[in-house]
Amino acid sequence: MGMKELDISIHCQTCSFSHLCLPVSLNDNELESLDDIIKRENPLQKNTILFSDDTPFNSLYAVRTGSFKTVVSSEDGQEQVVGFHFPGDLLGFDSLNSNHHQSTAIALETSMVCELPYHTLDQLAERFPKLRKQIMNSMSSEFKQKHELMMLLNKRKAEERLLYFLTQLSQRFGERGFSNKQFHLTMTRNDIGNYLGVTIETISRLLTRFQKEKLIKVDGKLIIVLEYDVMLAKSKGLHDELLQQLAS
Amino acid sequence: MGMKELDISIHCQTCSFSHLCLPVSLNDNELESLDDIIKRENPLQKNTILFSDDTPFNSLYAVRTGSFKTVVSSEDGQEQVVGFHFPGDLLGFDSLNSNHHQSTAIALETSMVCELPYHTLDQLAERFPKLRKQIMNSMSSEFKQKHELMMLLNKRKAEERLLYFLTQLSQRFGERGFSNKQFHLTMTRNDIGNYLGVTIETISRLLTRFQKEKLIKVDGKLIIVLEYDVMLAKSKGLHDELLQQLAS
DNA sequence: CGAGAAATTGAATCAATTCAATTTCGGTGG
DNA sequence: CCACCGAAATTGAATTGATTCAATTTCTCG
Numbered sequence: 001m002g003m004k005e006l007d008i009s010i011h012c013q014t015c016s017f018s019h020l021c022l023p024v025s026l027n028d029n030e031l032e033s034l035d036d037i038i039k040r041e042n043p044l045q046k047n048t049i050l051f052s053d054d055t056p057f058n059s060l061y062a063v064r065t066g067s068f069k070t071v072v073s074s075e076d077g078q079e080q081v082v083g084f085h086f087p088g089d090l091l092g093f094d095s096l097n098s099n100h101h102q103s104t105a106i107a108l109e110t111s112m113v114c115e116l117p118y119h120t121l122d123q124l125a126e127r128f129p130k131l132r133k134q135i136m137n138s139m140s141s142e143f144k145q146k147h148e149l150m151m152l153l154n155k156r157k158a159e160e161r162l163l164y165f166l167t168q169l170s171q172r173f174g175e176r177g178f179s180n181k182q183f184h185l186t187m188t189r190n191d192i193g194n195y196l197g198v199t200i201e202t203i204s205r206l207l208t209r210f211q212k213e214k215l216i217k218v219d220g221k222l223i224i225v226l227e228y229d230v231m232l233a234k235s236k237g238l239h240d241e242l243l244q245q246l247a248s
Numbered sequence: 249m250g251m252k253e254l255d256i257s258i259h260c261q262t263c264s265f266s267h268l269c270l271p272v273s274l275n276d277n278e279l280e281s282l283d284d285i286i287k288r289e290n291p292l293q294k295n296t297i298l299f300s301d302d303t304p305f306n307s308l309y310a311v312r313t314g315s316f317k318t319v320v321s322s323e324d325g326q327e328q329v330v331g332f333h334f335p336g337d338l339l340g341f342d343s344l345n346s347n348h349h350q351s352t353a354i355a356l357e358t359s360m361v362c363e364l365p366y367h368t369l370d371q372l373a374e375r376f377p378k379l380r381k382q383i384m385n386s387m388s389s390e391f392k393q394k395h396e397l398m399m400l401l402n403k404r405k406a407e408e409r410l411l412y413f414l415t416q417l418s419q420r421f422g423e424r425g426f427s428n429k430q431f432h433l434t435m436t437r438n439d440i441g442n443y444l445g446v447t448i449e450t451i452s453r454l455l456t457r458f459q460k461e462k463l464i465k466v467d468g469k470l471i472i473v474l475e476y477d478v479m480l481a482k483s484k485g486l487h488d489e490l491l492q493q494l495a496s
Numbered sequence: 497c498g499a500g501a502a503a504t505t506g507a508a509t510c511a512a513t514t515c516a517a518t519t520t521c522g523g524t525g526g
Numbered sequence: 527c528c529a530c531c532g533a534a535a536t537t538g539a540a541t542t543g544a545t546t547c548a549a550t551t552t553c554t555c556g
Contacts, residue, residue: 204536
């Protein structure tokens with residue numbers, strides 16, 4: 001038979017991350033149309049480049065399984081990690097209507113994506129205002145994220161940055177039905193440090209300190225969250241003095 | 249007569265910044281339709297809020313004259329300047345399809361804007377694919393800018409950040425037909441420091457140092473650029489040793 | 497002209513980096 | 527399955543860039 005393997009598991013209608021993805025506000029009819037234009041690709045191995053900044057922009061991608069980092073690089077070759085992406089996240093729409101992608105997306109582990117060819121998506125968006133809005137929404141919340149990050153990088157010290165990163169991860173894993181108390185870091189300390197604007201040594205020192213303070217347990221790439229609320233508070237710059245005030 | 253004052257000067261067709269604004273890729277017919285939906289407002293005094301993060305999102309704005317800063321604030325009231333905006337720049341589309349604006353826009357001097365009611369703009373965009381693309385393009389280049397800024401904040405030291413800021417300003421003024429060698433800072437040192445993630449004291453010290461090094465001349469808010477190329481190079485992290493190599 | 501805001505300058509302090517030396521991890525081939 | 531290699535991570539000590547605190551000075555504009 002011409003049926004692809006795994007055919008059942010690869011439709012938006014049955015995807016367990018659709019609540020985080022483009023389908024979120026679509027009705028059955030719209031969803032089906034969207035599902036029709038999606039190309040499913042084979043798994044990408046770790047370190048595979050999904051698209052790079054010299055790839056022509058043709059498609060958006062939705063992460064199906066696994067994880068990615070996106071990186072931009074300056075003329076002099078320095079790299080900057082600008083995001084980490086998990087199932088349900090959309091990739092590539094920082095380049096909508098550019099000729100080329102603005103960043104490079106790299107698989108952090110074996111991963112699968114749904115490809116959304118942009119010109120067909122655009123046609124679909126013309127028919128379905130809700131889809132158009134959904135795309136706008138995604139971009140808009142991407143801006144919000146970037147603004148938050150900008151504040152983080154400008155106003156917070158290393159400790160707060162890393163705690164923000166960890167609570168953020170915990171939250172995102174939770175939304176996706178994974179444990180928010182215990183998860184694997186698929187990115188290296190290097191990636192984290194690069195993203196947060198902090199050296200790898202500092203990341204390392206902070207992680208061991210957090211462990212001593214019993215906020216988390218660190219076992220290589222495995223993180224176990226022990227005190228989520230304290231971490232969240234500290235990531236916002238509230239510290240011991242203030243925390244005690246809150247407690248009393 | 250019912251004619252507004254200054255009527256002649258306030259059409260996209262005659263606006264001297266249209267090459268930087270939405271009209272850039274439109275033909276006469278399209279331009280006229282766009283021009284029709286634009287509301288011109290009275291000048292805003294310095295420090296006036298154009299929109300704030302609790303204003304419902306209804307319109308985009310194009311800066312016509314003057315300048316603005318956009319600011320986001322965290323729960324605990326800390327503020328972060330996320331951008332400066334000059335004639336031809338579009339404001340507010342980081343909030344497309346959100347209920348509320350994501351940031352607050354404040355006039356840095358007496359300024360005028362063109363208001364683009366979003367729902368009519370959206371209708372227009374449905375008729376004119378080029379306009380749709382233009383909007384996407386603007387968002388996309390906004391992302392690019394944010395990525396660049398993120399790299400700046402993460403990888404560069406204070407000196408490089410401020411030089412980047414100054415060369416960036418020089419460039420933007422140049423594009424707008426103003427002098428790129430000599431310009432007024434409409435924002436305070438505080439705004440600059442906040443934007444660049446550096447204290448006001450550091451900004452101050454650096455400006456006097458740049459002056460001693462004969463890169464610029466500083467007279468209060470007036471900046472005279474003396475060595476643009478050197479500034480540009482230094483803003484990218486190339487320093488004296490490297491500069492000399494280049495010269496030889 | 498006067499008052500409050502903005503900017504400058506100096507000295508002391510500190511958070512984070514840099515440099516350097518190990519240790520641990522993860523994957524490959526024997 | 528174990529040994530081995532390079533990459534990744536940890537830890538310590540010294541250094542530094544930038545902040546903080548504090549005191550003036552200079553603008554701005556009502």
